[in-house]
Amino acid sequence: MSTDFKTGDLVLCKVGAFAPWPAVVFPQRFLSPDVYRKRKRNCVAVCFFNDPTYYWEYIHKLKPLTDETIDQFLTQHSNNNNHGRHSVPKDLLGAYKLADKYTTLRSFMRNKFRSEGRLNEFNEEIMENGEVELDEDPFLGKVGDARNVKEELKQEEDQDEKRSQVSEESDKSEVEEENNDTNDKYEENMIKSETDLLDEDSKSDLTNDNKKNSSTKLKYHKKLDRKRRMEITMLFRRRMQRNLIQRKTPPGPDEITETHKLLQKIIENLDNDPPFFDVETLKKSKLYKLLKVINCDPNLKEFHPSCETILTHWIDLIATIKKSKAQST
Missing domain, CATH: 2.30.30.140 (SH3 type barrels.)
Structure with missing residues (x-):
């Protein structure tokens, strides 16, 4: 029209x-x-x-x-x-x-x-x-209103992507539930290891007036983190998604505590130079989409301030991702 x-x-x-x-x-x-x-x-x-x-x-x-x-x-x-x-x-x-x-x-x-x-x-x-x-x-x-006189292709694709993501993650969770205890224990150890690496990464922006061994160690961790940033980001998303979203009962104290720690760890590493969470990392991990889901859930209000802090800091990165999608269609 x-x-x-x-x-x-x-x-x-x-x-x-x-x-x-x-x-x-x-x-x-x-x-x-x-x-x-x-x-x-x-x-x-x-x-x-x-x-x-x-x-x-x-x-x-x-x-x-x-x-x-x-x-x-x-x-x-x-x-x-x-x-x-x-x-x-x-x-x-x-x-x-x-x-x-x-x-x-x-x-x-x-x-x-x-x-x-x-x-x-x-x-x-x-x-x-x-x-x-x-x-x-x-x-x-x-988005998604059947009464639309004209529905833009970009919006249709965004909706399809969301539905596909929910279906994919749901199927994935059913497979993972078979070995839930083993996976949880493994991921708990991985979380501790990776958050330790993030701690070192956040320190790597400090002054270099350290001893040679300390400086070498920080550079090693920094290089290691850059190489594994996708794995760490995916792990963070997977744990928070399981803690808060993919469950039939409300999250317990352990899940709540762990999620707060993970969100805080992300906040502590928002201003890293070079950035730990960049366009490619967010695009592939879809971590920002999970935070939006959490931020829109009234039952998860205690996590909203942290999610809003992170999403506000990433607003330009998210805009770049959306622009890239639009150009590829």
């Missing part, structure tokens, strides 16, 4: 007896569940200036709001002329003034989410499905 408007465009939207009101064509994937639930086929979502409401409207009923229109309105209804029978409501005048200050869709949305107390949802959606983009199809809904 061809449209005259894209996300981020300024429009005038008329509701009932109200005067046409300045608004922004809003990307549907960022809408709250309550607003999205009222979605109408062949309608786009708009968010009004100087008003807390959203509205679904047919696109042919919207009118473009240009800089000239805004200037003309503000000039005509300035304070000096805004008196008498034909004066406009202050709320409408305020809406035009905010529209006049509009710069970018992302900035507008961030301020909107902050005022609604939903800034975490805004950041989560960006990390999960990509940054705010101008000129997107305004009919495009949330």
